[in-house]
Amino acid sequence: MTVTAESLSPVSIAGRPADFSQQLMHDFRMYGFGVVTDHGIPAATINAADAAARRLFALPDAVKRQWHLPGTGGARGYTPFGVEAAKDAAEVDQKEFWHVGRELPPGHRYAADMPLNVWPEVPGFREAALGMFTAFETAGARLLEAIAIGLNLPDAFFSGPTRDGNSVLRFLHYPPQPTAPNGIRSAAHEDINVITLLLGAEEAGLELLNRDGSWMPVNPPEGALVVNIGDMLQRLTNHVLPSTTHRVANPVGPAASRARYSMPFFLHFAPDYQIETLPGCVTAANPDRYPEGITANAYLLQRLREIRLL
Numbered sequence: 001m002t003v004t005a006e007s008l009s010p011v012s013i014a015g016r017p018a019d020f021s022q023q024l025m026h027d028f029r030m031y032g033f034g035v036v037t038d039h040g041i042p043a044a045t046i047n048a049a050d051a052a053a054r055r056l057f058a059l060p061d062a063v064k065r066q067w068h069l070p071g072t073g074g075a076r077g078y079t080p081f082g083v084e085a086a087k088d089a090a091e092v093d094q095k096e097f098w099h100v101g102r103e104l105p106p107g108h109r110y111a112a113d114m115p116l117n118v119w120p121e122v123p124g125f126r127e128a129a130l131g132m133f134t135a136f137e138t139a140g141a142r143l144l145e146a147i148a149i150g151l152n153l154p155d156a157f158f159s160g161p162t163r164d165g166n167s168v169l170r171f172l173h174y175p176p177q178p179t180a181p182n183g184i185r186s187a188a189h190e191d192i193n194v195i196t197l198l199l200g201a202e203e204a205g206l207e208l209l210n211r212d213g214s215w216m217p218v219n220p221p222e223g224a225l226v227v228n229i230g231d232m233l234q235r236l237t238n239h240v241l242p243s244t245t246h247r248v249a250n251p252v253g254p255a256a257s258r259a260r261y262s263m264p265f266f267l268h269f270a271p272d273y274q275i276e277t278l279p280g281c282v283t284a285a286n287p288d289r290y291p292e293g294i295t296a297n298a299y300l301l302q303r304l305r306e307i308r309l310l
């Protein structure tokens, strides 16, 4: 298997979205991924969330399993080792995780599609997780503005479709696997959502599948955000922005004896948003691949079945 030496150059998003849009869009079009610095998420927010996640995963298995809700698609609370498998994968992934969703006011019209959060008995967890959720949303809105500009759409194009969206914050823990260097922590997959914002990926292992079939390490600098395009945005853009296959490989060397803790934020559309190909993404060379629209919620349920979460 080939691994290329290329890697993504970090893009600063300190300025106005119109200023960083072009550079970011280049990487999104080419790789489906971008590495972002100056993302504005406070270090204190990240550290509090990271510490809360570590306290949670350090609890005994039997304690964590009381917050596992089988049959709910793992949408909230705890998912133990051995449940999630990538689409069509034979093996389950070597990971446990916890999902936090949006807190909706009682009686909200999306309540049926967005279950209530479950909270573990870990002091400060709820505050830390919700602080992280909000910070990811703010950064995500800036990124989506840059994407809208890059697609020649109005700057605020995504703000309506993602308002009260079904986004999920995932805390992930992969235990050390010192005897399985080059093994797989998370099998090759694509993300289902609009865009994913990932923190905590500095530890080696995250790789994306290049167009030439080689695996390319993502290697973000300390504190940088990894951003990737999900299936919903790929579908909306008629594959102009690709949802790139990625995986987490078990690192070799000393890192194989370390655990990995990462935090992806899966930014979603509102459940009733109708995903219909953007006319500006259809050309003679790239005809409309999805003449039928689908709601974000119907699409999500279809994909969750494929990854065995439903």
Ligand SMILES: O=C(O)CCC(=O)C(=O)O
Pocket (backbone or CB within 6 Å): 170, 172, 186, 191, 198, 200, 201, 206, 246, 248, 262, 263, 264
């Ligand atoms: O752990 C990581 O760095 C990436 C995880 C990932 O790709 C996912 O959960 O979808």
Ligand SMILES: [Fe+2]
Pocket (backbone or CB within 6 Å): 189, 190, 191, 246
């Ligand atoms: Fe992923």
